[in-house]
Amino acid sequence: MATPGTLIVSNWTDASFALDVAHNFGQTTDIADLISLKNFANSEFCPRFLVEEHDLVHIGEGLAGKGVYIISTSSPQHTRVELAMRNLLIASAAKENGAERIALVEPDLFFSAQDRGPHSSDHPQMTTPEARKKFDGQPFSARLYAELLREAGVQQVVTVHNHKPEVLAKLYREVNADAGEHPPFISLDVAHIVANFILRTVSVERGGSNLGFVAPDEGAADFVGRVRQFTGLPESAMVVLKKTRLGQRSVEIASDQDISQLKGREVFILDDMVRTGGTIASAIKFLAENPKTRPDNIFFYCTHSYISPEGRENLNSPYLTEFITTNTLPNVLNRDDQGRLRRKMVVMKIEKWIADALTHCIEGGQPPAERYGQYSVPFADRFYTLDYSTKNVRRNRASVSTQLSIPMR
Numbered sequence: 001m002a003t004p005g006t007l008i009v010s011n012w013t014d015a016s017f018a019l020d021v022a023h024n025f026g027q028t029t030d031i032a033d034l035i036s037l038k039n040f041a042n043s044e045f046c047p048r049f050l051v052e053e054h055d056l057v058h059i060g061e062g063l064a065g066k067g068v069y070i071i072s073t074s075s076p077q078h079t080r081v082e083l084a085m086r087n088l089l090i091a092s093a094a095k096e097n098g099a100e101r102i103a104l105v106e107p108d109l110f111f112s113a114q115d116r117g118p119h120s121s122d123h124p125q126m127t128t129p130e131a132r133k134k135f136d137g138q139p140f141s142a143r144l145y146a147e148l149l150r151e152a153g154v155q156q157v158v159t160v161h162n163h164k165p166e167v168l169a170k171l172y173r174e175v176n177a178d179a180g181e182h183p184p185f186i187s188l189d190v191a192h193i194v195a196n197f198i199l200r201t202v203s204v205e206r207g208g209s210n211l212g213f214v215a216p217d218e219g220a221a222d223f224v225g226r227v228r229q230f231t232g233l234p235e236s237a238m239v240v241l242k243k244t245r246l247g248q249r250s251v252e253i254a255s256d257q258d259i260s261q262l263k264g265r266e267v268f269i270l271d272d273m274v275r276t277g278g279t280i281a282s283a284i285k286f287l288a289e290n291p292k293t294r295p296d297n298i299f300f301y302c303t304h305s306y307i308s309p310e311g312r313e314n315l316n317s318p319y320l321t322e323f324i325t326t327n328t329l330p331n332v333l334n335r336d337d338q339g340r341l342r343r344k345m346v347v348m349k350i351e352k353w354i355a356d357a358l359t360h361c362i363e364g365g366q367p368p369a370e371r372y373g374q375y376s377v378p379f380a381d382r383f384y385t386l387d388y389s390t391k392n393v394r395r396n397r398a399s400v401s402t403q404l405s406i407p408m409r
Contacts, residue, residue, distance in 0.1 A: 007034055017351060020351035035090070063094055073330050074330060101155055106159055118133075158358075161223070197324065207236075212261070213237065252282070277313075277314030312341055327351075349387055
């Protein structure tokens with residue numbers, strides 16, 4: 001049930017992700033009846049929270065004592081820069097009309113990949129002049145966005161599976177040095193949901209002796225390790241690949257680990273995001289054509305998917321059995337955007353999980369790590385639904401029983 005005095009709004013009309021989160025949160029009033037998102041003739045955006053029109057006493061106090069969640073995802077009608085500005089204006093409207101708490105729920109956090117500038121000497125990857133030189137002349141966009149959000153009134157940012165959560169958490173703490181009881185930055189971990197999906201996707205043998213988990217680079221290793229841990233399968237294998245970037249669109253994949261342990265297994269490559277798909281295509285080819293490995297099947301999961309023409313082409317590999325992603329970028333559900341990938345694509349719709357996190361973790365104060373620990377893995381399918389194209393030959397597969405030996409906390 002929705003927390004009394006809490007509103008969920010979105011930054012563009014009929015945003016399906018926001019509407020579903022609001023529904024699962026228990027909000028019965030339609031978002032369009034809470035806020036008007038209007039544009040003037042000169043194209044300027046002006047949001048307006050809808051308050052009692054006949055009240056001439058409490059002007060500017062219509063949101064007094066209330067909490068406001070702004071749900072922000074991608075839109076086919078607006079660029080990310082436009083949506084970011086809309087977030088700032090909506091937050092400012094909430095602040096100026098008395099809202100007690102304002103949070104931005106942005107599953108794929110805008111500008112978070114631009115997490116350093118030429119003077120970011122404290123960034124873990126900025127240890128040499130050569131590393132800093134790559135950002136010479138550029139802005140530190142992640143910091144600017146954080147500062148603008150704070151100035152607009154946003155006290156907390158909630159995102160999903162951020163690429164560098166420790167870097168962003170430090171940044172938002174610095175920008176919000178006077179933050180109160182609520183942490184200014186939360187990156188929700190999807191590892192337990194992914195583990196649940198894997199357990200329902202393949203038949204598991206002897207403690208996972210037929211499964212393999214692969215990180216396409218060092219940056220994904222921690223996430224892959226958590227997913228493997230949450231499956232509770234000690235006999236499964238895990239390999240971390242090494243990526244060397246040869247150019248803007250070219251990478252070389254190698255490994256200094258024993259990759260033969262993947263041979264004949266059901267292999268899951270796991271990552272946080274895919275843009276062009278070049279790295280993943282190279283990793284899939286490396287595993288499939290290497291005589292030391294040659295898995296039975298190769299599955300690829302990522303949380304945030306940018307379905308670009310280049311990405312569709314790269315991921316349309318004959319070696320890839322299935323491509324799994326979430327709908328943090330909702331256009332991934334569009335069959336035209338999926339193209340030929342819809343034959344092997346599965347989208348995990350996670351609005352239920354976001355609503356649950358808002359209810360129990362953000363509103364209720366229960367730490368996400370405790371609520372979504374290993375104990376919840378067997379039941380995590382209640383937090384998501386699956387979307388298959390009718391072209392997907394595995395659409396009608398039967399779910400695999402998860403009565404497995406999963407360690408509890």
